[in-house]
Amino acid sequence: xxxxxxxxxxxxxxxxxxxxxxxxRVLNGESGVSETTRxxxxxxxxxxxxxxxxxxxxxxGNRSYLLAIAYNNPNSAYVLELLQGVLGVANTxxxxxxxxxxxxxxSAAEQQLLDFLxxxxxxxxxxxxxxxxxxxxxxxxxxxxxxxxxxxxxxxSLNIPQVRFDDRAAAxxxxxxxxxxxxxxxxxVGGGQDSxxxxxxxxxxxxxxxxxxxxxxxxxxxxxxxTFSSGLEAGRRLLTPQDGPTAxxxxxxxxxxxxxHAAQEAGLSVPGDLSVTGFDDAxxxxxxxxxxxxxxxxxxxxxxxxxxxxxxxxxxxxxGSTVTAFSHTLVERSSAAAAPG
Amino acid sequence: xxxxxxxxxxxxxxxxxxxxxxxxRVLNGESGVSETTRxxxxxxxxxxxxxxxxxxxxxxGNRSYLLAIAYNNPNSAYVLELLQGVLGVANTxxxxxxxxxxxxxxSAAEQQLLDFLxxxxxxxxxxxxxxxxxxxxxxxxxxxxxxxxxxxxxxxSLNIPQVRFDDRAAAxxxxxxxxxxxxxxxxxVGGGQDSxxxxxxxxxxxxxxxxxxxxxxxxxxxxxxxTFSSGLEAGRRLLTPQDGPTAxxxxxxxxxxxxxHAAQEAGLSVPGDLSVTGFDDAxxxxxxxxxxxxxxxxxxxxxxxxxxxxxxxxxxxxxGSTVTAFSHTLVERSSAAAAPG
DNA sequence: TTAGTATACGACACCGGTTACCCTGATTGG
DNA sequence: CCAATCAGGGTAACCGGTGTCGTATACTAA
Numbered sequence: 040x041x042x043x044x045x046x047x048x049x050x051x052x053x054x055x056x057x058x059x060x061x062x063x064r065v066l067n068g069e070s071g072v073s074e075t076t077r078x079x080x081x082x083x084x085x086x087x088x089x090x091x092x093x094x095x096x097x098x099x100g101n102r103s104y105l106l107a108i109a110y111n112n113p114n115s116a117y118v119l120e121l122l123q124g125v126l127g128v129a130n131t132x133x134x135x136x137x138x139x140x141x142x143x144x145x146s147a148a149e150q151q152l153l154d155f156l157x158x159x160x161x162x163x164x165x166x167x168x169x170x171x172x173x174x175x176x177x178x179x180x181x182x183x184x185x186x187x188x189x190x191x192x193x194x195x196s197l198n199i200p201q202v203r204f205d206d207r208a209a210a211x212x213x214x215x216x217x218x219x220x221x222x223x224x225x226x227x228v229g230g231g232q233d234s235x236x237x238x239x240x241x242x243x244x245x246x247x248x249x250x251x252x253x254x255x256x257x258x259x260x261x262x263x264x265x266t267f268s269s270g271l272e273a274g275r276r277l278l279t280p281q282d283g284p285t286a287x288x289x290x291x292x293x294x295x296x297x298x299x300h301a302a303q304e305a306g307l308s309v310p311g312d313l314s315v316t317g318f319d320d321a322x323x324x325x326x327x328x329x330x331x332x333x334x335x336x337x338x339x340x341x342x343x344x345x346x347x348x349x350x351x352x353x354x355x356x357x358x359g360s361t362v363t364a365f366s367h368t369l370v371e372r373s374s375a376a377a378a379p380g
Numbered sequence: 381x382x383x384x385x386x387x388x389x390x391x392x393x394x395x396x397x398x399x400x401x402x403x404x405r406v407l408n409g410e411s412g413v414s415e416t417t418r419x420x421x422x423x424x425x426x427x428x429x430x431x432x433x434x435x436x437x438x439x440x441g442n443r444s445y446l447l448a449i450a451y452n453n454p455n456s457a458y459v460l461e462l463l464q465g466v467l468g469v470a471n472t473x474x475x476x477x478x479x480x481x482x483x484x485x486x487s488a489a490e491q492q493l494l495d496f497l498x499x500x501x502x503x504x505x506x507x508x509x510x511x512x513x514x515x516x517x518x519x520x521x522x523x524x525x526x527x528x529x530x531x532x533x534x535x536x537s538l539n540i541p542q543v544r545f546d547d548r549a550a551a552x553x554x555x556x557x558x559x560x561x562x563x564x565x566x567x568x569v570g571g572g573q574d575s576x577x578x579x580x581x582x583x584x585x586x587x588x589x590x591x592x593x594x595x596x597x598x599x600x601x602x603x604x605x606x607t608f609s610s611g612l613e614a615g616r617r618l619l620t621p622q623d624g625p626t627a628x629x630x631x632x633x634x635x636x637x638x639x640x641h642a643a644q645e646a647g648l649s650v651p652g653d654l655s656v657t658g659f660d661d662a663x664x665x666x667x668x669x670x671x672x673x674x675x676x677x678x679x680x681x682x683x684x685x686x687x688x689x690x691x692x693x694x695x696x697x698x699x700g701s702t703v704t705a706f707s708h709t710l711v712e713r714s715s716a717a718a719a720p721g
Numbered sequence: 722t723t724a725g726t727a728t729a730c731g732a733c734a735c736c737g738g739t740t741a742c743c744c745t746g747a748t749t750g751g
Numbered sequence: 752c753c754a755a756t757c758a759g760g761g762t763a764a765c766c767g768g769t770g771t772c773g774t775a776t777a778c779t780a781a
Contacts, residue, residue, distance in 0.1 A: 095767035
C-alpha cells in the first residue's frame with residue numbers, strides 16, 4: 040500500500056551534522072546535548088516534519104507504545120466516553136490504544152487478563168468498571184507488579200495508579216435532592232446485590248436518610264440486575280397500592296426507566312405521584328420520558344486522568360500510587376419533583 | 381515493567397538446527413522449505429510457545445499490524461458491536477485494532493482521515509457509517525489507492541472492499557409488516573433529509589406501499605435528526621387529532637421512542653391506537669416501553685466480514701473490490717400491532 | 722601544574738524480524 | 752554425459768531507532 044518514505048533519524052542526523060544518537064537524545068529529552076545543538080536539531084526536525092517511527096522505537100526500547108482498555112460495561116456510551124478521554128492524552132503522548140472486551144465471568148478474568156498482558160505486548164492496561172471494581176477478578180494484577188491503572192470507586196490503596204469516583208457522596212446527593220423535594224417515604228433499588236458500587240450507593244442513601252433522621256424501610260428496597268426489565272420487576276414489587284414510597288432512588292438509569300414504567304402501569308404518574316432518580320446519566324436518561332433526574336460521572340476526565348497517571352508511571356515520571364478522586368454532578372431533569380400532598 | 385524474555389526467532393532456529401530465515405519462511409507460509417523441516421520447526425514453535433514479535437515484524441516488513449476503525453456513530457452500542465466483530469478476525473490474524481473517533485463536520489473529514497492514515501502508520505482503515513455513507517467525506521479515500529474498507533449501504537462499486545447492508549429491503553420488510561397488520565394509513569419519519577440511509581429507507585417504504593397499491597401521504601411524512609427529541613417533535617406534528625396515520629415507520633429507534641412519547645402525550649395508546657416501528661435495534665428498543673418493533677443489522681458479522689476482506693487485500697490474498705451483502709432481521713416486539721377498527 | 726571530573730558527543734552493537742541474494746545438490750532434458 | 756533447472760536452504764544487510772561505552776575537550780580542584 041502507499042507508504043510514504045518517511046524522514047528517518049538518519050536524515051535528521053545527516054542534516055544536522057551530528058550522530059543519530061544525538062538526535063535520539065534530543066528526541067527523548069536526555070541530557071548530554073548542548074543547548075545550541077539541541078535547538079539546531081529541533082529546528083531541523085520541525086522543518087522536515089520528522090516523526091520518530093513508533094515501530095523502531097518500540098523494538099529498540101523494548102516497549103510498544105500501546106495501551107489497552109479492559110472493559111465489560113454493558114453501557115456502551117460509558118465505554119466510548121472513557122475511550123475518548125484515554126485517547127486524548129494517550130495520543131498526545133505518543134501512544135495508541137487498543138480495546139479489550141472482557142466477557143467472561145469475573146472468576147476467570149484475572150488469568151485471562153494476565154495472559155493478555157503477556158501476549159499482547161502492550162505497555163499498560165487500564166481497568167474500567169465494573170471489572171475494576173471486582174476484587175476477585177484482579178488479584179495479582181493490582182499488586183503493583185503489572186503496568187495497570189484502575190478506574191473504580193474503591194480505594195484499597197494499592198500500589199498502582201487509581202482514579203476514584205465517590206459513589207457514596209453521589210448517592211447521598213441524589214437522596215438529599217429527594218429529601219429537599221419533601222419526600223420522606225423513599226425507597227432504594229440496587230443492582231447486583233454484591234456489586235461494590237451498589238453497596239456504596241446504598242451507604243450513601245443511608246447516610247442521607249440518617250442525616251434527616253429518617254428510617255429506611257426495608258420493604259421499600261429491592262435489588263435488580265442493572266437492566267430495564269429488572270427495574271420493571273422491582274417497581275412492580277415495590278409500588279404497592281397503599282403505603283408505598285413516594286420516591287425511589289435507583290442505582291442506574293436502566294432500572295430507573297423500568298421503575299418509571301412500572302409506575303405508569305400501576306396508574307401512578309411520574310413525577311406527580313412518584314419521583315424516580317437514576318444513576319450514571321446514560322443516554323437513556325435523556326431519551327426516556329420523562330427524562331430522568333440522575334447523577335453523572337465525569338467519565339472522560341476520569342479516562343484522561345487514569346491515562347496520564349499510567350503513562351507517568353510507565354515512563355518513570357511518577358510513583359505508581361497516585362490516586363485522583365472525581366465527584367458527581369447532579370443532573371436535574373423531570374423524573375423527580377416535589378412530594379405529593 | 382515486567383517484560384518476560386520472549387522466545388525469539390533465533391531460539392527457534394537454533395533449536396531446530398536451521399537458519400532464522402527458514403523459520404521465517406515457515407512462519408509466513410513461504411515455499412522453499414521441505415515438509416519435514418516445516419513440521420519440525422512448527423513443532424518447536426508450538427512447544428516453545430513462540431509468538432513472533434509484532435514490533436520487529438512491523439519494522440522489518442514495513443507494516444504495523446495495526447488496523448483502525450473510523451467512527452462517528454452516536455449509537456455507541458453499534459460501534460462496540462462492530463468493534464467486536466472486527467477484533468475477532470483481526471486478532472486471530474495477528475492484528476491489533478485502534479479506534480479513531482471522527483467528530484468534525486464531514487466536509488473536513490476527508491483531509492483529517494488522510495492525515496490520520498499517513499501519520500498513524502496503520503495498515504488499514506475501516507470506515508463505518510454514517511461516515512462511510514457520506515460520499516463528500518471520503519473522496520480520495522475510496523479511490524482504491526488507500527488501504528480502506530467501507531461498511532455502508534450503498535455500493536458505488538469502488539475498488540475497495542465493501543460490506544453492504546440493504547436498507548431498502550429492510551425498510552420494505554418493516555413496512556410490509558405494518559401492512560400485514562392491516563395498516564393502510566402509514567406515515568414515515570426520516571432522519572437527516574440528505575442522509576443516504578434515510579433516502580434508501582424511504583425508497584423501501586415506498587416500494588412496500590406501492591406493492592399494495594397504497595398512496596403515500598406527504599402529510600404523514602416528517603424528517604428528524606435521528607434523536608429522541610426530533611422524533612418527539614415529528615410525532616407532535618404528525619399526530620393530528622383527526623385524519624392522522626395509524627402507523628409510523630421511523631428511521632431509527634431513538635426517533636421511534638420520541639414518536640411513541642408524542643402519541644402518549646396526545647392520549648393515543650401504543651400500539652392500541654398507533655403502531656410505531658424503529659430501525660437498528662439499538663438498546664433503547666429493548667429498554668423502552670413498549671419495547672419497539674424494529675429491524676436489526678448483523679453488525680458484528682459485518683465487522684468481521686469487512687476486516688476479513690481488508691486483511692486479505694492487504695496481504696495480497698484477494699482483490700480490493702470484494703463486496704459482501706448482509707440483510708436485516710425483523711424484530712417483532714410490542715410497539716406495532718393490528719390496525720385499530 | 723597536574724590530576725580529576727563533568728560535558729558533549731560519536732561509534733557500534735543490538736532489538737527480532739524480513740529482504741535480497743547466493744549456494745548446493747539432485748533431477749531432468751537433449 | 753553435460754548443461755539447465757529447481758527445490759531447499761543459508762548469509763548478510765537492513766528496518767529505524769536505543770543502550771553501552773569510549774573519548775576529546777573544557778573546566779575544576781589541589
